[in-house]
Amino acid sequence: MTTGLSLNFASDNVEGASPGVMEALLRANAGPAPAYGTDAWTKRVEARFAELFEHEVAVFPVATGTAANALALAAAVSPWGSCLCHVESHVADDECGAPEFFSHGAKLIGLAGTGCKLDAAEVERVLDRLPDHVKQMPAQAVSLSQATECGLVYGQDEIAAIGALCRSRGLALHMDGARFANALVRLGASPAEMTWKAGIDILSFGATKNGCLAAEAVIVFSPRLAESLAYRRKRGGHTFSKSRFLAAQLEGYLDADAWLAHARHANAMAARLSGGLARLPGARLAWPTESNAVFAILPRAIDRAIAAAGALYHPWSPRFLPEGIRVGEDETLVRFVTSFATRPEAVDLLLATAASEKW
Numbered sequence: 001m002t003t004g005l006s007l008n009f010a011s012d013n014v015e016g017a018s019p020g021v022m023e024a025l026l027r028a029n030a031g032p033a034p035a036y037g038t039d040a041w042t043k044r045v046e047a048r049f050a051e052l053f054e055h056e057v058a059v060f061p062v063a064t065g066t067a068a069n070a071l072a073l074a075a076a077v078s079p080w081g082s083c084l085c086h087v088e089s090h091v092a093d094d095e096c097g098a099p100e101f102f103s104h105g106a107k108l109i110g111l112a113g114t115g116c117k118l119d120a121a122e123v124e125r126v127l128d129r130l131p132d133h134v135k136q137m138p139a140q141a142v143s144l145s146q147a148t149e150c151g152l153v154y155g156q157d158e159i160a161a162i163g164a165l166c167r168s169r170g171l172a173l174h175m176d177g178a179r180f181a182n183a184l185v186r187l188g189a190s191p192a193e194m195t196w197k198a199g200i201d202i203l204s205f206g207a208t209k210n211g212c213l214a215a216e217a218v219i220v221f222s223p224r225l226a227e228s229l230a231y232r233r234k235r236g237g238h239t240f241s242k243s244r245f246l247a248a249q250l251e252g253y254l255d256a257d258a259w260l261a262h263a264r265h266a267n268a269m270a271a272r273l274s275g276g277l278a279r280l281p282g283a284r285l286a287w288p289t290e291s292n293a294v295f296a297i298l299p300r301a302i303d304r305a306i307a308a309a310g311a312l313y314h315p316w317s318p319r320f321l322p323e324g325i326r327v328g329e330d331e332t333l334v335r336f337v338t339s340f341a342t343r344p345e346a347v348d349l350l351l352a353t354a355a356s357e358k359w
C-alpha cells in the first residue's frame, strides 16, 4: 500500500487511544496520588457518571470489557442461577467462560434472534418453558448488548419491553455497552433513557473501543447489585493500585463530550462505507448499518480483491441473518468496523478498490 492509509477495518480496538485520553493520562502522571480508588480522579469520575446518568450510581472502573461483563453478571446471578442472553452474544461466545467463572458456575442460556437482538416475546417464551424445579438453575438475569454484535441498536421501547418483563419476573437486566456511545448517538437518547429509565439495572460501560487505552466501567443503578462488587473486582484482579490511571482515561474520554463526537464520527464512517458497498453491483448489506459496524454480503471476487489490496476485516456467521437473506455459494459475509480514528479517505479507497474489481 503506497497511500499510507490504513485499511484496517478488523475492529474498533485496532486503533490507539485518542489524544484527549493520552493527555489526561499524562496529567494524571504528575506526582503521587492515593491508591486503590481513593484518588481524586476516581472521585471526580464517579460524580461525573452520576451527573451523566441523572441517577445515583456505583462505579467500578476495570480494564477490559470481559471483566466488566463477568463482574456485572456475577453480581446479578448466583452460582446456581442462570442468565438469558443471545447465543452469539459476547458474554456467551467470546469471553472464554469468564461470566460463568466469575459467578462460580452460573449458566448462560443462549437465545436466538435476528442480528443478535433479543426480543421480549422470545425471552418470555423461554422463561415460561424453564422448569421450576430444584434440579434446574433458576433464571435471575437477562443480558443484552447495545449495540448488538451485529451492529444493531435496540430502540428504547425494545429495551423497555425486556425491562418490564425482567421487573415482573424479579430478574436483573444487564446491558453490555461495549459500544454504548455508538448506540446512544444513533438513538439520540440520553444515557438515562437508554439505561435505568428503560429498566437496566447494571451496565458495562465501554470506552476502550471508542478512544480509551484500556478502561471500561461497571455502572450500577440498583444498589443491591453493587454490594459485592468491590470485593468481586479485587478477587478478580481488577482493582488497580494506581487507580487514578483508569479514572483519568474515563475523565479524558468524557471531557467536552469527546466520547459522543468519537461515536458520531465512527458511525458516520460506517454509514459512508455501508452506502458505498450497497451500491456495488452484486453486493448487499446483511443487516442495516445502525452503529459503527458494517456487515456485507460480497461476491467472493470483491472479497479477494480488497483483501489483496491489504484491507483487514473478518468473515462473519450467517446464522442470524434476517429472514429471506442468505449467502450464496460465490458470496461471503464479512464485517467491517469503523472507529473514532477511521479516515474517510480510507473508506473511499476501500470502496474504489472494490468497485474496480471486474467479476
Ligand SMILES: Cc1ncc(COP(=O)(O)O)c(C=O)c1O
Residues within 6 Å of the ligand: 063, 064, 065, 066, 067, 069, 090, 091, 145, 148, 149, 176, 178, 179, 208
Ligand atoms: C459486544 C462486546 N462486548 C464486550 C467486548 C469486550 O471485550 P474485551 O474483553 O476484549 O475488552 C467486546 C469486544 O470485542 C464486544 O464486542
